[in-house]
Amino acid sequence: MAAEEGKVDPMHQFTIEPLMGSGGWELAGFNIAFTNSALWMAITTVLLTLFVAGGMKRELVPGRWQMMVESATGFIDDMLEANIGKEGRKYVPYIFSLFMFILFANLLGLLPIGIVGLHPFTFTSHFTVTGVLAIISFAIVLIVGFWKHGFHFFSLFVPHGTPLPMIPIIFPIELISFLVRPFSLALRLFVAMMAGHVLLKVLSSFVIDGTNAGPEFAALVGIPSFILMIGISALEILVAGIQAYVFALLTSLYINDAENLH
Numbered sequence: 184m185a186a187e188e189g190k191v192d193p194m195h196q197f198t199i200e201p202l203m204g205s206g207g208w209e210l211a212g213f214n215i216a217f218t219n220s221a222l223w224m225a226i227t228t229v230l231l232t233l234f235v236a237g238g239m240k241r242e243l244v245p246g247r248w249q250m251m252v253e254s255a256t257g258f259i260d261d262m263l264e265a266n267i268g269k270e271g272r273k274y275v276p277y278i279f280s281l282f283m284f285i286l287f288a289n290l291l292g293l294l295p296i297g298i299v300g301l302h303p304f305t306f307t308s309h310f311t312v313t314g315v316l317a318i319i320s321f322a323i324v325l326i327v328g329f330w331k332h333g334f335h336f337f338s339l340f341v342p343h344g345t346p347l348p349m350i351p352i353i354f355p356i357e358l359i360s361f362l363v364r365p366f367s368l369a370l371r372l373f374v375a376m377m378a379g380h381v382l383l384k385v386l387s388s389f390v391i392d393g394t395n396a397g398p399e400f401a402a403l404v405g406i407p408s409f410i411l412m413i414g415i416s417a418l419e420i421l422v423a424g425i426q427a428y429v430f431a432l433l434t435s436l437y438i439n440d441a442e443n444l445h
Contacts, residue, residue, distance in 0.1 A: 193384035197308055197377065220312070223304040227287045234283070255283065262432065267439045274438055277323070281316065282431035289376060289423030293416065307426075308376040310369060317369035320434040328441035339444050368433055375426050379419045386412045 201208070201216035208216035238252025245253065259279045263271030285307060292305025306312045328336040340357035341350055386408045393405030 193381045193388070196302070196304075196380060196384060199309070219302075219304045220306045220309065223288070223291065223306055224312075227284060227291060227306075230291075231280075231283050231287050234287075255279065259431070263435050266432070266435045267442055270442055271435065271438070274435070278431050278435055281320070281434060282427050285316070285372065285430055286424060286427035289427060290420070292376070292380070293419055293423065305376055305380055307372055308380055310373045313369040313373045314365070316372075316430070317365040320368065320437065321365040324437045324441045327438060328444075331442065332444060336441070336444070339440055364433075364437060368430065372426050372430055375422055379415070379422055383412060383415055383419070386415065 199218050199220050201214075201218050202222060203217055205214055205216045208214050235252060238249045240246070240249055256275065256279055259282060260272065260275050263274055263278060267274070288307045289305065292303050292307070294303045296303060328339070332338075340354050340361065342353065342357070345353050389408035390405045390412065393400045393403070393408065396404075
């Protein structure tokens with residue numbers, strides 16, 4: 184936020200800052216200082232834990248909270264059954280945690296608490312975070328694939344019916360496509376979240392500058408920008424849910440490849 188004379192820096196919101204200083208936090212050559220990104224990851228984890236714990240009362244007549252948790256779990260269960268089959272049920276805990284963690288993170292980053300001096304940090308707008316989530320999912324795919332099929336897992340890279348002379352060409356293409364999956368999975372979420380937040384900051388700068396420039400500019404630039412901000416914010420809420428769903432859906436499709444070698 185405001186770098187000079189009330190100007191809005193749209194990229195400042197992505198700056199990772201140590202909350203208790205960076206000195207004395209060296210471990211094995213790495214700085215492990217507690218940052219704003221780590222803080223919001225912890226907040227997301229705590230809220231997600233409370234959300235799930237509140238829905239595990241197993242009441243005969245479910246309350247609204249229990250119904251929300253059961254609906255979310257049922258949604259993930261149906262998605263896995265549709266994409267993997269009955270064997271997909273064992274992945275419900277992971278996919279549910281992945282989906283809800285990303286969803287909570289995306290939504291928390293949209294909270295308008297900056298007006299009271301608190302600045303939410305959208306850690307899913309950092310490629311390092313989305314990259315780690317993608318690598319974890321990719322590692323599960325590899326472990327499941329080799330554990331269940333052994334070296335026959337490599338048949339995934341040779342589509343059924345491929346002519347023998349084409350195998351030396353098709354195999355490396357399919358292998359490279361497979362290895363790019365975690366990168367594309369992480370990049371999609373990272374870009375979507377960063378782009379939306381940058382756009383909101385740019386529009387907020389129009390509102391601030393238009394208001395400071397006088398009533399004419401406020402009416403011409405400030406008010407339309409503010410109205411557009413409201414619309415973009417609503418769209419960002421939708422994007423937050425869609426991106427969490429896409430990440431979980433693609434992960435389930437990749438796991439399906441490992442389970443069934445399609």
